[in-house]
Structures are given as structure tokens and as C-alpha cells.
Amino acid sequence: MSTPDRRSSVLHRIGLVAAVLLSSMPVAADVATEFVVTRPASVPDDQTLVAEGAVVGRIQTDRRGIFDHRDNLNWLLSTANRLHRTTRESVVRSQLVFATGEPYDPRKLQESERILRSNQFLFDAAIVPVSYRDGVVDIEVVTRDLWSIEPTLSLKRSGGENQTTLGIEDENFLGTGALLGGLYERDLDRRTRLVYFADRQLGTRWLSLAASAADSNDGHRYAFSLGRPFFALETRYAWNVQAVDFKRVDSLYRLGDELVDYEHDERFLDVWGGWSRGLQNGWVRRWRVGIVANDNRFAPPPNGIRAGVVPADRELIYPYVSVTWLEDRFIKTANVQQIARTEDFFLGAQLGLTLGYAGTSLGSDRSAWIIGASAQRGFGRADHKLLLLDAQTRGRIESGRTANGTLSFRARYFHRQSAKWLQSITLSGVRGQRLDLDRPLQLGGDIGLRGYPVRYQSGESRVLFSFEQRYFTDWYPWRVLRVGAAAFVDAGRTFGDNPIGGQSLGWLRSVGVGLRLAPTRGGRKVFHLDVAFPLDGDPSIDSVQISFQGKRGF
Numbered sequence: 001m002s003t004p005d006r007r008s009s010v011l012h013r014i015g016l017v018a019a020v021l022l023s024s025m026p027v028a029a030d031v032a033t034e035f036v037v038t039r040p041a042s043v044p045d046d047q048t049l050v051a052e053g054a055v056v057g058r059i060q061t062d063r064r065g066i067f068d069h070r071d072n073l074n075w076l077l078s079t080a081n082r083l084h085r086t087t088r089e090s091v092v093r094s095q096l097v098f099a100t101g102e103p104y105d106p107r108k109l110q111e112s113e114r115i116l117r118s119n120q121f122l123f124d125a126a127i128v129p130v131s132y133r134d135g136v137v138d139i140e141v142v143t144r145d146l147w148s149i150e151p152t153l154s155l156k157r158s159g160g161e162n163q164t165t166l167g168i169e170d171e172n173f174l175g176t177g178a179l180l181g182g183l184y185e186r187d188l189d190r191r192t193r194l195v196y197f198a199d200r201q202l203g204t205r206w207l208s209l210a211a212s213a214a215d216s217n218d219g220h221r222y223a224f225s226l227g228r229p230f231f232a233l234e235t236r237y238a239w240n241v242q243a244v245d246f247k248r249v250d251s252l253y254r255l256g257d258e259l260v261d262y263e264h265d266e267r268f269l270d271v272w273g274g275w276s277r278g279l280q281n282g283w284v285r286r287w288r289v290g291i292v293a294n295d296n297r298f299a300p301p302p303n304g305i306r307a308g309v310v311p312a313d314r315e316l317i318y319p320y321v322s323v324t325w326l327e328d329r330f331i332k333t334a335n336v337q338q339i340a341r342t343e344d345f346f347l348g349a350q351l352g353l354t355l356g357y358a359g360t361s362l363g364s365d366r367s368a369w370i371i372g373a374s375a376q377r378g379f380g381r382a383d384h385k386l387l388l389l390d391a392q393t394r395g396r397i398e399s400g401r402t403a404n405g406t407l408s409f410r411a412r413y414f415h416r417q418s419a420k421w422l423q424s425i426t427l428s429g430v431r432g433q434r435l436d437l438d439r440p441l442q443l444g445g446d447i448g449l450r451g452y453p454v455r456y457q458s459g460e461s462r463v464l465f466s467f468e469q470r471y472f473t474d475w476y477p478w479r480v481l482r483v484g485a486a487a488f489v490d491a492g493r494t495f496g497d498n499p500i501g502g503q504s505l506g507w508l509r510s511v512g513v514g515l516r517l518a519p520t521r522g523g524r525k526v527f528h529l530d531v532a533f534p535l536d537g538d539p540s541i542d543s544v545q546i547s548f549q550g551k552r553g554f
Contacts, residue, residue: 034340034520037126037142046106049129049137054104057136059096061089064144066521080147080521085175087121087145094204095119096127096141097232104129104137107328111232112141114330114344120179120524121148121172124342147522148172152183154549163187163454165549167194171523177201187454190248192216206231208240219248230286233328234278238286244268249301250438252308254502255538256453260308261301264438269293284326292356292370293317293363298438309500311437315365316396320356322372325349333382335422335472336414337553338526339482339518345386347378358396369397386414395433405433406441420472424554429463437499443508449492451510451532451545459504460496470554476520484516484554490532509535512545516554525550 044052065081095115098108109127116125123144131138152167167183178199185192196212206228214221227240247265251258272290296314300307327348336343356370374392388411395405410428417423426448432441443449444456448464468488475483491509498504512532519525532545 035124035126035144035342037128037140039128040130043129043132043137046104049104049132050106052135054132054135054137056098056100056102056104056139058138059093059100060130060138060140061092062140062142063087063089063092064142066145066147084145084147085172087143087172087177088175090204091175091177091201092116092141092143094201094206097234098139109139110330115232116141116143117342117344119172119177121146121177123520145172146519146524150519150523150525152181152550190216190218200229200231206235214246216248219246221246221248230274230276233284233326236276236278238274238276238288240270240272242268242270251306252437252440252498252500253442253455253458254498254500255540256444256456258306260500261306262308262310262438263299263301264311265297265299267293267295279328282328284324284328286324286326288322288324289319291317291319296438309437313365314436315363316358316368316370317363318356318358318368318370319362320354320370322352322354324352329378331382335416335420336382336386338524339472339484339516339554340520341482341518341524345378345382345388346376347380347388350374350376354394366398368403371395371397382414382416384416386416388412402433404436404439406435407431420474422470422472424466424468424470426466427464429461431461432496433460435460435499440499441494443492443494445545445547447492449490449508449510450488450512450530450547451490451534452508452537453541456537456541457494457504457508458498458500458502459494462492462494464490464492466490468554470516480519480521482518482520484518484526485514486516486554487511487513488530488532505537508537511535523550525552526554527551 063086065086066084067081096112097115098105098112113125113127116122123146125143127139127141129137130140148171150169152165152169154163154165163186165183165185167181169179169181171179173180176199178197180197182195185194192214194212194214198210200208202209208225208227208229210225212223223244225240225242228238229240230238245267249261250264252260270290270292272288274286274288276284276286278284294316298311298313300310327350329346329348331345331347333343333345334341352374354372358364358366358368358370360367372392372394374390376390378386378388380386391409393407396403408430410426413425415423430441435441440458441460441462442455442458443462443464444452444454446454448466466488468486471485473483473485477483489509489511491507493507494504496504510532512530514528514530517527527548527550529548530546533543534541534545
């Protein structure tokens with residue numbers, strides 16, 4: 001079959017699948033979530049409360065289970081509520097940025113909502129004034145739990161290779177908000193067994209701990225982090241200690257196939273402290289001072305198979321200083337990246353700068369300036385058109401020349417056509433300069449070019465475009481699963497030659513359709529069932545790629 005005939009046949013099949021899939025789903029009339037908390041009509045509005053100098057009085061919590069106890073629950077749903085350990089009250093209260101006796105500030109209520117919603121074990125959170133008398137306003141904090149024990153399942157076939165991830169985790173261990181889990185992962189690189197633990201609030205204080213240990217057939221990875229983050233806009237100080245030790249066999253790829261292996265041994269340590277004056281005139285400025293020690297050692301593969309070029313060793317030890325400016329501007333919406341669930345988007349401006357220096361006198365194997373900069377901004381309205389922009393650059397300056405330099409950008413555009421129809425367009429790109437051999441810019445199914453093998457193309461730069469027509473249905477099976485659908489077009493390419501040989505194949509395109517399954521009673525993952533058809537590439541790739549995996553968004 002000629003290439004035009006193949007493309008015509010693929011597009012015809014896509015059209016038929018999409019038509020059948022979308023026509024069978026009911027249409028809803030409104031963008032909403034099932035979590036509704038009403039403010040009593042007897043309580044004045046926020047402007048009046050502030051003008052009258054109201055202070056915060058009693059703070060009460062309503063910690064709801066997986067299913068609302070006020071509904072007429074059957075025995076199965078009631079049992080699920082009883083088996084689940086509801087989030088402890090101390091965990092909820094410790095994440096509030098306001099307290100009894102303080103002046104009433106609606107901004108702090110909104111920020112506390114966002115902090116609570118950022119917990120993966122909570123479906124949603126709402127904070128409302130419930131009574132007002134004699135200048136004192138009482139506040140109610142309402143949360144709804146998710147079933148926190150969930151399996152991790154990902155089955156994906158790409159380029160003739162199967163990738164499987166199986167595991168189980170509890171995102172709210174015994175109601176403490178701690179994450180505990182383990183998984184087994186098998187892909188084209190290795191087989192890995194992993195256990196991990198994380199708690200961003202040890203006890204009732206903002207002390208964050210994360211630890212993991214992974215053992216694979218070609219090495220290991222141990223990671224540890226402990227610190228106090230900038231958890232709120234008014235946070236005045238923060239600190240963190242992070243350490244990583246890993247050893248494994250990495251690979252360089254061409255057309256999705258491993259051609260060269262090398263042994264990679266890395267030790268990483270980052271210690272920093274930060275301070276801020278908090279929120280002033282709608283802006284926050286945060287400073288950080290720290291030191292990094294990063295030692296990378298490379299060697300030929302231990303078995304001698306697929307031996308070839310080996311990256312050069314790097315040892316960088318450098319102090320650094322960074323500053324970030326952040327604007328207080330957020331919006332709340334639904335049905336963008338999730339289904340019938342409240343979502344928070346940052347629309348303010350953010351600018352970050354980092355500068356460090358690695359010298360031989362500190363133990364580095366070279367002298368280099370370490371530079372970094374980032375910028376972010378949002379525009380528009382969630383109920384119509386929304387544009388999110390971000391860009392960053394990072395790299396080293398060695399002997400007056402850029403080394404391992406990257407300049408990246410991403411633009412995300414969302415157009416809400418109606419209550420349940422939304423277009424999503426993403427354009428991203430990375431420009432590299434004198435990249436370290438172990439950090440190539442790759443493009444494939446793992447980067448977002450659906451339908452193609454993982455790490456299919458490598459080069460000095462890349463660009464990726466994705467268009468999705470999303471549909472949010474009213475179908476709500478057993479009141480535990482929200483259903484959506486998408487038709488998509490992806491296109492991307494790399495620029496420059498692969499460092500181990502092989503030229504860019506130019507533009508690669510794919511089309512496809514997919515189902516989106518979002519559990520409303522357990523976890524925040526959206527499960528993707530995608531059928532993708534690559535339109536370009538070499539003859540060795542499969543004409544149809546099917547994948548099922550859990551992601552954090554639509």
C-alpha cells in the first residue's frame with residue numbers, strides 16, 4: 001500500500017472509531033463538580049466582613065468519607081467508608097494558613113483550599129464562613145477523602161516492546177497523609193523493584209520527608225530528602241537536604257533500539273536554606289543559598305555487549321544563590337485536566353534566576369559557571385480561553401563556551417467550546433547546545449509523540465505539537481468513575497544528528513483516539529486507553545499502538 005493510501009485508510013478508521021465512541025456518550029449541560037459546599041445566606045459577603053474588621057472565631061472541620069454519609073448508602077458503600085481511615089483532623093488543621101483570633105482574610109481561606117486540594121488523598125476541599133456575630137466569624141473546613149489504597153497499573157506496547165508497571169500504594173497511610181508504596185516495573189531498559197515513603201508534614205508541622213530504595217537487575221537507586229518547603233505565600237523561611245545514590249546501565253538509542261550501553265554511577269547532594277518577607281503588594285520574593293555536589297562516573301558496560309562511546313566523567317561541586325519572584329494570582333475551574341473535579345491554575349507571573357560557580361579549588365574537575373533562569377505566565381479565563389506559557393534555560397559556562405545548555409519553552413492553550421467540549425493545544429520545544437552525551441534530547445512515545453516507540457529519535461533540539469479534542473461525558477458508572485474521550489493529533493521532530501549516528505527522519509505525525517477514566521472515589525490518576533496510528537517513520541514500527549496507563553491528568 002502506498003503512503004497516501006495508508007494515511008487515508010488510517011484516517012478513515014480513526015473517524016469511524018471516534019464517531020462511534022463519541023456518539024454513544026450522553027451530553028451534559030454544565031461544567032460542575034459533585035462537591036458542593038454552600039455558604040449560609042445569613043453570613044455577609046467577604047467585602048463586608050473585611051470592612052467591618054471581622055476576626056476568625058471557631059474553626060470546625062467536616063471530614064467526609066469516600067461516600068457522603070448523608071446519602072442513602074447501601075451496605076457495600078457503607079462498608080467502604082468504615083474500612084477507610086478518614087484523614088485525621090490534625091492533618092487538615094495543620095495545612096491551614098489562618099488561625100483563630102486573626103483578622104478575617106478571604107485570600108488565606110482560598111490559599112488553604114488550594115493547599116488541601118494539592119493532597120492526592122483528598123477529592124476536594126472547601127472553606128466557608130458559617131456564622132457571624134459580634135465581629136467574630138466562624139469558619140468550616142470541609143474535605144472529602146478518596147480511597148487511598150490503590151493499585152498501580154500500566155501496560156504499554158510501543159515499537160514491539162512491552163512496558164509493564166505493577167504496584168500498590170497507600171497515599172494516606174492510617175489517615176496521616178503519608179505515602180507508602182511499592183512497585184515492580186519492567187521496560188526495555190531494566191526490571192526494577194521499588195519501595196518508597198513520603199510525608200510532607202511529619203507530625204503536625206511542615207517538615208517534609210521522602211525516601212525511596214530501588215533495586216534493579218543492573219544497579220540500584222537510593223534517594224532521601226528532608227526539609228521545610230515554602231508551603232505558603234507567607235512562609236518566611238525554608239530549607240532542604242537531598243541526597244541520591246544510583247548505579248545502573250544506561251543506553252543510547254536509535255529508532256527506539258538500544259545501540260550503545262554504558263555504566264553510570266552518580267552521587268548527588270543538594271543542601272540549601274531560603275528566606276522571604278512573605279506576600280507584599282501581591283508579590284512574593286524568595287531567596288535561596290545552597291551548595292551542590294554532583295559526581296558522575298561512566299564506564300563501559302560490564303558484560304561488554306553493545307559497548308561503544310562512553311560519556312566523560314563529571315564532578316561538580318558549587319555553591320549557588322537563587323531568587324524567585326511570584327505573583328499571587330490563581331483561578332479555580334473544572335473539566336480541563338481532570339473530569340468533574342476542582343482544579344487550580346496559576347495565572348500569575350513567575351521569574352526565577354540561579355547562579356553558581358564550580359571551581360577546582362572546591363573539588364570540581366573543572367571551572368564553570370552554573371546558570372539557570374525560568375519564567376511563567378498565564379492569560380485568559382477558565383470558562384473561555386486559557387493560555388499558559390513557561391520557559392527556562394540552564395547550563396554551564398566553561399572557558400567562555402556553553403556546555404550542556406538548553407533553552408526550552410512550552411505553550412498550552414485551552415479553548416472551552418461548551419460545557420463538555422474543550423480543545424487542548426500544546427506546543428513545546430528544546431534547543432540544546434554542546435549537550436553531555438548522557439543527556440540527549442529524545443523524542444518518542446515516552447515524550448508525548450503517541451504511536452511511536454520510546455526514544456525513537458535523538459538530536460540536538462526537538463519540537464513537539466499536540467492537538468486534542470476533549471469530551472467530558474455525563475456517564476458516571478456506579479458513581480465511582482467519570483468517563484471522557486479524546487481525539488488527538490501529534491507531530492514532532494528532532495534537529496541535528498544523533499550523537500551515536502543516524503539522521504533525523506524529519507517530521508513525525510500520528511493520529512488517534514482514547515478513553516479517559518477518572519475514579520472519583522480513589523486516587524487522582526486519570527487512566528488513558530489510547531489507540532494511536534503513526535503516519536511516518538521507518539517501516540519497522542507497528543502500524544497501530546495501543547497503551548493503557550495512569551497519568552495525573554487528561
